């Protein structure tokens with residue numbers, strides 16, 4: 001798979017006890033949405049704590065291409081001067097969303113109900129991912145899509161000149177699909193209704209309400225019914241982006257498997273639709289506590305304290321929890337390798353269509369490091385070898401997937417022998433300070 005440039009091989013050696021405070025960057029999902037909704041409001045939205053990873057920077061560029069002004073003040077502070085709902089201009093260049101499924105899918109939704117045409121592309125990973133899940137509902141609004149075989153990017157969307165609101169039952173548990181439909185519904189007259197059978201991350205709903213849209217959420221027998229009234233005048237906001245629980249997962253899990261560790265990861269967003277990993281780790285017997293719980297910017301937040309946990313037990317992860325930890329299964333499977341007994345992860349078919357096929361990518365890398373893995377289409381299991389039992393010594397492919405690369409770097413911290421990742425360059429998509437942050441705690445990383 002061709003990448004973003006020169007591959008960066010990285011090796012993770014057995015770490016010193018991890019100590020200190022890990023200030024992870026802003027939440028990726030909330031960062032994308034801040035820029036996009038800021039572009040749909042009229043006036044200046046001020047954002048602090050924006051994640052300045054490649055994925056989000058690509059979304060910032062895209063918002064400029066559609067006519068919003070985006071200003072970087074430095075230090076994570078940004079402003080977006082929005083053009084209002086229905087105010088998007090037609091971009092004069094192809095929109096390159098890099099590695100980001102969230103970016104491209106949310107932006108496609110946002111422009112699909114305006115009378116403009118835009119062409120989207122991405123890197124080799126993104127161009128291999130399914131887009132029909134987005135273009136199917138967008139067609140109901142009246143938008144047209146022409147892409148490559150199998151509904152892949154590069155793809156052109158012709159926005160609907162006279163969009164009609166839709167009622168859509170999301171067929172897969174996907175916050176990206178839900179959000180794309182809601183964002184399209186913003187510029188459709190009348191009420192757009194989205195129904196999800198399983199709750200997925202609800203940042204779009206929360207933020208739409210914060211920007212002043214009329215949006216209701218009801219739990220019914222059919223599922224979560226979200227109703228949005230189209231054509232609101234969105235009010236610009238001040239947004240403080242909480243730190244990303246999906247990034248916090250890496251120092252937390254590293255501390256659990258590295259002898260002698262005690263790490264504080266402050267200010268982590270603990271929205272219940274995102275926090276599943278931490279409850280799963282507690283169920284496994286991890287020494288992980290939530291300190292100083294509070295609310296910041298409409299999201300629940302706490303400081304996480306993680307200590308070395310040699311007595312973790314493998315468990316069956318409840319499938320109902322999958323959506324709330326979908327991005328965390330790769331690093332969970334690393335922790336599971338250091339637990340006692342088997343960890344079973346079922347109901348996770350969506351992992352096969354992420355930045356990589358994450359079940360396949362992790363299974364290959366875990367096996368290369370001496371761990372036994374079994375897998376089926378929508379499940380996989382890992383045989384734990386105990387805290388001192390993971391041989392390591394393998395080389396893993398990251399498949400252009402930041403979370404695969406970071407998971408194996410974590411594995412090397414507790415394994416008997418160093419673990420090498422063939423290409424760590426994708427890490428900058430979501431966690432640009434991963435290397436200095438982890439080595440600051442006691443990790444030993446080398447670049448080949």
Ligand code: S3P
Nearest residue numbers: 029102173174175176177326327
């Ligand atoms: C995201 C939703 C999830 C997640 C992705 C971010 C979002 O994808 O995997 O990293 O910000 O909406 P799906 O909605 O496709 O499950």
